[in-house]
Amino acid sequence: MKAVIxxxxxxxxxxPLSCTxxxxxxxxxxxxxxxxxLSRLAEHGVKETILAVNFMADTLxxxxxxxxxxxxxxxxxxxxxxxxxxxxxxxxKSLGTGGAIKQAENLLxxxxxxxxxxxxILTNANYSAIVETHRKLESLATIALRRxxxxxxxxxxxLQDGRYxxxxxxxxxxxxxxxxxxxxxYVFEPQVLKLIPKSQSCSIEREIFPKLARKRRLVGHEIRxxxxxxxxPSDYIKANxxxxxxxxxxxxxxMITGTxxxxxxxxxxxxxxxEDVKIKGGAIIGPNVSLGKKVCVGxxxxxxxxxxxxxxxxxxxxxxxxxVIGEAAVIGKRVRIREGCLIGDNxxxxxxxxxxxxxxxxxxxxIFDNIVDSGCVI
Ligand code: GTP
Numbered sequence: 001m002k003a004v005i006x007x008x009x010x011x012x013x014x015x016p017l018s019c020t021x022x023x024x025x026x027x028x029x030x031x032x033x034x035x036x037x038l039s040r041l042a043e044h045g046v047k048e049t050i051l052a053v054n055f056m057a058d059t060l061x062x063x064x065x066x067x068x069x070x071x072x073x074x075x076x077x078x079x080x081x082x083x084x085x086x087x088x089x090x091x092x093k094s095l096g097t098g099g100a101i102k103q104a105e106n107l108l109x110x111x112x113x114x115x116x117x118x119x120x121i122l123t124n125a126n127y128s129a130i131v132e133t134h135r136k137l138e139s140l141a142t143i144a145l146r147r148x149x150x151x152x153x154x155x156x157x158x159l160q161d162g163r164y165x166x167x168x169x170x171x172x173x174x175x176x177x178x179x180x181x182x183x184x185x186y187v188f189e190p191q192v193l194k195l196i197p198k199s200q201s202c203s204i205e206r207e208i209f210p211k212l213a214r215k216r217r218l219v220g221h222e223i224r225x226x227x228x229x230x231x232x233p234s235d236y237i238k239a240n241x242x243x244x245x246x247x248x249x250x251x252x253x254x255m256i257t258g259t260x261x262x263x264x265x266x267x268x269x270x271x272x273x274x275e276d277v278k279i280k281g282g283a284i285i286g287p288n289v290s291l292g293k294k295v296c297v298g299x300x301x302x303x304x305x306x307x308x309x310x311x312x313x314x315x316x317x318x319x320x321x322x323x324v325i326g327e328a329a330v331i332g333k334r335v336r337i338r339e340g341c342l343i344g345d346n347x348x349x350x351x352x353x354x355x356x357x358x359x360x361x362x363x364x365x366x367i368f369d370n371i372v373d374s375g376c377v378i
């Protein structure tokens with residue numbers, strides 16, 4: 001079986017970190033998010049995967065190459081013909097979820113069903129079981145469904161007879177038809193591709209699924225277990241936390257590849273520590289922290305519920321909570337970074353600075369003064 005992974009979105013909600021890398025290579029316990037998905041697809045017998053790329057396509061191709069876990073990797077780039085691109089000169093040039101799947105058509109089999117996935121989902125879903133439901137019910141399109149508490153963030157469905165999706169409502173502000181959300185994991189028959197216009201922007205969720213639902217050709221398959229849509233910063237931190245905890249239960253030991261940890265430093269479960277990380281005495285790391293390779297942590301530093309990208313330095317007695325810090329940033333001494341902050345690559349924050357909650361700092365900025373307004377972008 002083949003799979004298409006939607007990998008070309010702009011990841012606007014994770015800016016500024018997604019300005020310099022595609023969302024799908026954001027690390028989860030120090031591995032690219034997409035690597036975890038590819039490994040799971042391979043476990044479920046997928047032989048070839050097509051990455052539907054657009055934004056920073058070259059970076060993805062450089063990281064994943066032409067094979068992974070024994071699977072062939074192909075790349076399908078969003079291409080909008082010039083005339084249309086000119087007509088839409090003010091909007092970003094991308095094909096949307098439907099258009100990008102259509103673009104991959106010539107790399108898919110015309111007789112076999114295929115899996116299609118939103119690439120920004122962290123899950124341990126049983127792909128084989130979804131395919132089995134699809135085949136058993138001779139469905140045209142099958143959508144994995146996940147129960148959620150906050151329907152306004154997702155595409156929500158109404159199920160008839162426990163299996164056919166009769167209504168599809170994208171991000172309802174009120175009156176959601178159920179608490180079953182589109183989990184961004186699909187199985188399609190090749191005929192579905194005929195419903196999608198070629199070389200045009202098209203949303204599979206808004207334009208194709210409602211049509212299939214009306215014809216009773218859309219089947220739902222409920223999944224349980226790990227499932228996080230890595231869209232917003234808090235979800236990214238949550239995904240990292242859930243993955244760290246799952247791995248720590250499975251392996252029963254911390255994920256540590258570094259050896260530069262002083263004896264009086266304390267690691268609180270669950271943590272992932274990359275290669276060549278240095279942690280000075282008295283530091284408390286965790287719970288729910290990933291330190292990328294070559295990160296340096298000073299004496300007495302406290303970090304919890306955070307993700308620190310490679311080569312960043314966090315100096316003595318600083319406190320970092322619920323934050324993502326990009327690559328090669330330098331955090332001074334006694335700095336306090338509160339929940340929800342996103343710090344861009346190569347940022348320098350001077351000693352004794354405090355950042356309010358949800359502050360976003362663009363790459364390569366230098367911060368000399370406290371930032372007191374929560375949510376501000378520098
Ligand atoms: P935001 O800008 O923050 O909404 O992020 P996004 O557009 O990257 O993510 P969204 O949740 O909207 O998209 C779901 C998945 O589809 C992600 O894995 C995206 O990379 C991918 N995707 C979204 N739009 C496109 C597109 O136009 N082309 C391609 N190739 N992939 C897309």
